[in-house]
Every structure is written in C-alpha cells, then in structure tokens.
Amino acid sequence: MNRSSRTEIVFSGRSNVGKSTLLNELFGQAFETGRRPGVTLKPRTFRYRDLVVTDLPGFGFMQGVPDTKQEIVKDQVVRHLESGAENVLFAVQVIDASSFVEIVDRWTGRGEVPNEIDLYELCRDLDIPVVVAANKMDKVEDRDETLDEICRRFGMLPPWRQWRDRVAPVSAKGGDVEPLERIIRDRLHDEGRDDLLGALS
Numbered sequence: 309m310n311r312s313s314r315t316e317i318v319f320s321g322r323s324n325v326g327k328s329t330l331l332n333e334l335f336g337q338a339f340e341t342g343r344r345p346g347v348t349l350k351p352r353t354f355r356y357r358d359l360v361v362t363d364l365p366g367f368g369f370m371q372g373v374p375d376t377k378q379e380i381v382k383d384q385v386v387r388h389l390e391s392g393a394e395n396v397l398f399a400v401q402v403i404d405a406s407s408f409v410e411i412v413d414r415w416t417g418r419g420e421v422p423n424e425i426d427l428y429e430l431c432r433d434l435d436i437p438v439v440v441a442a443n444k445m446d447k448v449e450d451r452d453e454t455l456d457e458i459c460r461r462f463g464m465l466p467p468w469r470q471w472r473d474r475v476a477p478v479s480a481k482g483g484d485v486e487p488l489e490r491i492i493r494d495r496l497h498d499e500g501r502d503d504l505l506g507a508l509s
C-alpha cells in the first residue's frame with residue numbers, strides 16, 4: 309500500500325509516560341490523564357478528516373491493575389498494531405526521559421527485554437516508522453547526555469541531534485511540544501497531506 313493512503317498516527321508507550329497529556333497538548337483533545345499508571349485501558353481515537361489519531365493504553369507495568377488485565381491490555385496493543393499496521397503512517401513512542409535509561413538497563417541487566425524496546429522492535433518489524441517523544445524533559449538535568457543515552461538504547465548512534473527527525477525532546481505538562489509538532493508537520497507535509505495540518509492545535 310502506498311504510504312500516503314495511510315492515515316493513522318498511533319501514540320504508544322509504557323504506562324504513565326504522558327501519552328494522553330501529550331495528545332491533549334498537540335491536538336487540543338481531552339483524553340483522560342492521571343497520576344497513576346493505567347488510566348487509559350482501551351485504545352481511544354479522534355478523527356480529523358480522514359486522519360485517525362490513536363491513544364493506546366500503556367504497554368507494561370500498571371500500578372493497581374492485576375497482571376492478567378495487564379496481559380490483556382498488552383495483547384490489545386499488539387493486536388491493534390498488527391491488524392492496523394498497513395494504515396499506520398507512523399507511531400509516536402512516548403517515553404519518560406527521566407527514567408527510561410535506568411529502567412531499560414535494569415531489565416537488560418536481568419537478561420530480560422525491556423517492554424519499551426520490545427514495543428519499538430514490534431513496530432519496526434511491522435514496518436511502522438517510529439518517532440520517539442522523550443517526554444518529561446522538565447525532570448531531566450543533563451539534557452544532551454540523557455538524549456544521547458536514550459538514542460543508544462534504541463540503537464541510534466549519538467549525538468542525538470542527528471536524529472532530530474525521529475527524536476523529539478518534549479515536556480507535555482509544561483506545554484513544550486514544539487519539536488514533536490514540527491516532526492508531525494514535516495511528515496504530513498512529506499506525504500502530501502498539508503490538508504491534515506489543521507488537526508494540530
């Protein structure tokens with residue numbers, strides 16, 4: 309299928325990283341957000357013309373949600389991506405930049421594949437381009453070093469600045485989302501879909 313006939317943008321990522329907050333900031337929506345992980349338990353969408361923007365539930369650990377339910381939610385995310393892959397223009401994988409490297413290293417150190425790397429690889433296997441939104445940058449002190457390390461974990465060689473078309477440092481809560489907005493604009497433009505730019509608030 310021609311990529312320009314693809315019209316879905318999915319927001320994916322671990323629970324509580326700020327997916328819904330980021331969507332609300334970018335598109336002027338009112339998706340439910342919360343302090344506890346596991347707020348979004350079903351994919352939610354909004355439409356603008358033929359563009360579909362999907363807020364996926366968190367992939368992985370959700371406090372207070374039973375393990376069985378977590379597995380069901382995880383399966384739901386995998387199924388959503390697998391079944392809809394050919395409609396997906398790109399995925400925005402949101403991470404919490406203030407804890408990502410530590411969490412990934414902890415899992416890797418135990419010999420396990422971190423959820424977030426698993427999710428990233430799944431999209432790549434499905435031929436879905438992934439943009440990484442490094443959120444909660446307001447909690448990060450050594451900005452460039454952290455972004456370099458994040459890139460490294462995703463298999464992108466530092467310096468992070470050479471990946472500015474795929475890595476966007478943002479702070480959804482502070483309304484600082486310009487780098488991601490620019491990437492989304494550029495990608496829609498490159499698809500010849502300037503008519504969809506109005507979706508961004």
Ligand SMILES: Nc1nc2c(ncn2[C@@H]2O[C@H](COP(=O)(O)OP(=O)(O)OP(=O)(O)O)[C@@H](O)[C@H]2O)c(=O)[nH]1
Pocket residue numbers: 322323324325326327328329330340341342343344345346347348349364365366367443444445446447478479480481482
């Ligand atoms: N410090 C900081 N907190 C943020 C930022 N973005 C979101 N948050 C907070 O992170 C928490 C989770 O935000 P949500 O948007 O609900 O996260 P989510 O990824 O949709 O979570 P689930 O729906 O549970 O998967 C909320 O308390 C937000 O206020 C940010 O840029 N900086």
Ligand SMILES: [Mg+2]
Pocket residue numbers: 327328329340341347348363365
């Ligand atoms: Mg959510």
